[in-house]
Amino acid sequence: MNPEQIAAYIQAGSLLLAAGGALVSDVKAMFGAAPAMTEDALNEILAGIEADAERRRALAQGDAGEAPGASATGGSSQG
């Protein structure tokens, strides 16, 4: 894959995810090639997942009538 192709894939993938309407499975169908990523880059993505999940947890807790920031550990994730 040449740099222009990589740049195009990054732009297309970023736009799709930023729009919030595409699942990764949808994106998979569009992209076939695979640049390997560094450990640091993967960890940054995982940090992004954590931040998004934290935000959604807070929203769910609000819906559930639980105190914001309360520990949602009533299920099997406890401990």
Place this chain on the structure above:
Amino acid sequence: MKRFILIGLLVASAGCASLPVKQQATEKLVATERLLATAQDTERALCSPTADKSKPITHCDGSVAATVGLTDARHQATASAFAIAFTAQVKAATALRAWKAGDPPPTDVATLSADITAALTLAKQLSGSPDVQKIATTLQQAIDTVTAVLSSLGGK
């Protein structure tokens, strides 16, 4: 913006079978996050389609909510299950960040599957409608994706 570029690079890499294990697992965890988010958004829209998407919904006023049995109490119970599932998602992402090749699969990834299953059980208590079906299907896909994460990491 940098994060979107990194995620874009990740999804652009999704088709390669020879990717490092951690990259495959991260890609699947991104998919799980998006599936969970879709299920949460669908349930909230079913409960109250006109509600502010960034604010808590304490009362289901949607016309479809009543017909599928999505009472305020069920919405609260489902939201509580989502809160637990997203807590598990945070833990799984944290554990995967610390994970190194050769380590056993993080236990937090395994519990994520169980917590999403709890949310799925609640969703199945609702009557059938396209939106309810979408919630259930999306949660099942999330469970399957977590299973794939574990498989990537050498687990069952």
